[in-house]
Amino acid sequence: AQSVTQPDIHITVSEGASLELRCNYSYGATPYLFWYVQSPGQGLQLLLKYFSGDTLVQGIKGFEAEFKRSQSSFNLRKPSVHWSDAAEYFCAVGAFIGAGNNRKLIWGLGTSLAVNP
Amino acid sequence: DAGITQSPRHKVTETGTPVTLRCHQTENHRYMYWYRQDPGHGLRLIHYSYGVKDTDKGEVSDGYSVSRSKTEDFLLTLESATSSQTSVYFCAISAGTANTEAFFGQGTRLTVV
Numbered sequence: 022a023q024s025v026t027q028p029d030i031h032i033t034v035s036e037g038a039s040l041e042l043r044c045n046y047s048y049g050a051t052p053y054l055f056w057y058v059q060s061p062g063q064g065l066q067l068l069l070k071y072f073s074g075d076t077l078v079q080g081i082k083g084f085e086a087e088f089k090r091s092q093s094s095f096n097l098r099k100p101s102v103h104w105s106d107a108a109e110y111f112c113a114v115g116a117f118i119g120a121g122n123n124r125k126l127i128w129g130l131g132t133s134l135a136v137n138p
Numbered sequence: 139d140a141g142i143t144q145s146p147r148h149k150v151t152e153t154g155t156p157v158t159l160r161c162h163q164t165e166n167h168r169y170m171y172w173y174r175q176d177p178g179h180g181l182r183l184i185h186y187s188y189g190v191k192d193t194d195k196g197e198v199s200d201g202y203s204v205s206r207s208k209t210e211d212f213l214l215t216l217e218s219a220t221s222s223q224t225s226v227y228f229c230a231i232s233a234g235t236a237n238t239e240a241f242f243g244q245g246t247r248l249t250v251v
Contacts, residue, residue, distance in 0.1 A: 055239055062245075063244060063245075064142075064243055064244045065228070065242040067239050070239055111181070123169075123186070123188050123194070123234070124169065124232065124234055125171070126240055130180040131180055
């Protein structure tokens with residue numbers, strides 16, 4: 022079955038510390054992978070995406086993620102966290118719906134990040 | 139930012155009343171989606187559309203209907219609102235090719251009392 026797992030429901034880090042948010046997926050074909058961020062009361066904003074090529078992808082706000090096919094993982098990292106990074110982070114994989122070429126995103130349940138000053 | 143507008147942004151309604159939420163896009167994207175977001179459940183797909191008058195069900199479609207009469211508008215209707223439909227509803231759009239991301243609206247917070 023297609024699924025996305027974010028093992029950590031909640032993470033707290035100190036400002037300036039490094040961050041890694043985990044994402045594992047289950048998908049039979051080549052995955053199209055995404056990380057989104059949601060600030061309180063806001064919609065979701067795309068941080069980065071992976072389709073092919075270099076397995077280390079750079080995104081906005083200083084985030085990067087590494088695709089590891091052997092581990093079915095797409096972990097999000099940031100070397101130094103800022104207080105403004107406190108938000109909910111969602112990992113997703115692009116999948117096809119039904120018999121046609123229609124697409125949807127399969128979502129993890131999210132990781133809530135708190136940043137201590 | 140992608141041009142997606144959801145209306146209303148907040149609504150309180152009574153159990154049993156019909157409610158319609160509107161999503162309007164200016165990007166001319168083919169795909170439009172309605173999600174609901176609830177604590178502990180993440181984002182769940184309600185319905186989606188892959189073209190004008192072309193819609194299909196998502197994983198939590200019971201109690202909801204949709205319509206898309208124009209490329210730019212995707213309406214979500216709760217035929218008879220129930221308290222279990224209290225949620226935050228997000229509209230998303232996508233060009234729909236295999237490697238394109240979805241862009242989200244700001245959400246509608248619906249409370250059914």
